[in-house]
Amino acid sequence: MIAKTFEKFNYTSATISVLFLLGISIYYSTLEINWSFAESKTLNGILIFGALLLSSYAIDTVTRQVTIERSNRNAYHLLLYPLVVMSYPIESVDMRFILSSAAIWAAWRNVRIFFELNNNSKKIKRLFDACVLLSFSSLMILENLIMFTYPLLALVTANIKRDLKHYLIIFMTPLIILPTAYVLLSFLSLDSYLFSSYFFADQLQVTDEYSFIPNSSRFFLMLLLEHNFNLTYSYVPILIVFVLFVISVIIKFLRTYSLRRRILDGVGVLFFILTCLFFRDQQLSGSEFHYLSLPFVYMVSQIFVKKLKSSYVNFIFMSLIASIIIFKFLT
Numbered sequence: 001m002i003a004k005t006f007e008k009f010n011y012t013s014a015t016i017s018v019l020f021l022l023g024i025s026i027y028y029s030t031l032e033i034n035w036s037f038a039e040s041k042t043l044n045g046i047l048i049f050g051a052l053l054l055s056s057y058a059i060d061t062v063t064r065q066v067t068i069e070r071s072n073r074n075a076y077h078l079l080l081y082p083l084v085v086m087s088y089p090i091e092s093v094d095m096r097f098i099l100s101s102a103a104i105w106a107a108w109r110n111v112r113i114f115f116e117l118n119n120n121s122k123k124i125k126r127l128f129d130a131c132v133l134l135s136f137s138s139l140m141i142l143e144n145l146i147m148f149t150y151p152l153l154a155l156v157t158a159n160i161k162r163d164l165k166h167y168l169i170i171f172m173t174p175l176i177i178l179p180t181a182y183v184l185l186s187f188l189s190l191d192s193y194l195f196s197s198y199f200f201a202d203q204l205q206v207t208d209e210y211s212f213i214p215n216s217s218r219f220f221l222m223l224l225l226e227h228n229f230n231l232t233y234s235y236v237p238i239l240i241v242f243v244l245f246v247i248s249v250i251i252k253f254l255r256t257y258s259l260r261r262r263i264l265d266g267v268g269v270l271f272f273i274l275t276c277l278f279f280r281d282q283q284l285s286g287s288e289f290h291y292l293s294l295p296f297v298y299m300v301s302q303i304f305v306k307k308l309k310s311s312y313v314n315f316i317f318m319s320l321i322a323s324i325i326i327f328k329f330l331t
Contacts, residue, residue, distance in 0.1 A: 003314050003317075006076050017081070018056075021053060024085055029045035032093065033093045035196075050102075055294070059294050059298065076317075083321065083324065084297055086328070087324055089328075093287055097285075097291065098290050099140060107151075111126070111151045115154070128169050134147050134174070138178060141197070142197050143278075154263060154264055157263050158260050158264075236327040
């Protein structure tokens with residue numbers, strides 16, 4: 001049933017995906033909200049829904065139109081993205097991570113299209129759009145400025161014709177937008193809502209003998225690095241996604257022969273690893289997992305590039321659905 005419904009991109013598969021994202025938005029709006037622009041649950045739910053839709057659109061472009069053969073445009077990623085989001089062991093909502101990650105994925109979409117285009121004027125427009133989106137994500141969390149290194153790294157290493165304008169856009173866009181936004185927001189006394197720093201903010205630290213045991217919202221990578229294998233049940237769904245991710249990375253690099261795509265995929269894996277390392281020593285709410293949405297969905301979707309038997313597809317999705325229901329809502 002699942003394989004049949006999502007084997008093609010159509011109104012049915014898109015509608016079901018949107019309904020799932022709407023359900024996630026409603027669920028998130030019922031949780032404790034640590035940081036937001038507004039106190040209204042309805043407004044926060046609308047913002048979350050919009051961010052999820054933007055992320056889904058970016059992931060759809062990267063997964064279906066750019067990397068997968070056009071003759072094999074399945075829509076499994078439309079179901080995979082909501083399931084990946086629901087697998088996150090989220091305890092509270094921090095809107096900074098949900099909104100800024102959506103901007104980052106939209107920027108990632110523009111960067112991937114940038115490398116696929118041949119017309120230089122269109123390439124410049126796509127790169128500028130990406131830099132503007134990254135700048136807006138940095139308005140919420142200053143550490144997002146490091147994201148500018150990824151298009152720069154891809155630009156330096158990829159075998160494409162380079163233009164000085166490309167480097168000027170990457171460096172000058174945040175230098176123009178961020179100071180201007182800071183002055184304007186300071187004048188309006190709104191700067192306290194933005195320009196926050198996650199890594200350098202004061203974090204609540206536990207000082208007893210259990211200070212190195214993470215709570216249920218810590219990343220699985222931190223748990224493994226600290227040799228703590230006492231995983232909570234809420235981590236079972238994300239561990240299944242992680243195992244699928246590792247398998248998919250191996251499959252992807254074995255199948256990819258284009259140097260450009262190998263570099264872009266390598267940048268994605270590097271982003272995944274560095275993001276996990278960045279958050280591993282912090283007290284997390286669970287919203288930080290949204291920074292991993294595109295690498296998770298993009299890579300796991302590679303399993304479905306080659307046509308699989310419907311029984312295998314159903315087994316993969318039913319395993320995820322069952323683990324989410326059992327270990328997140330029934331335990």
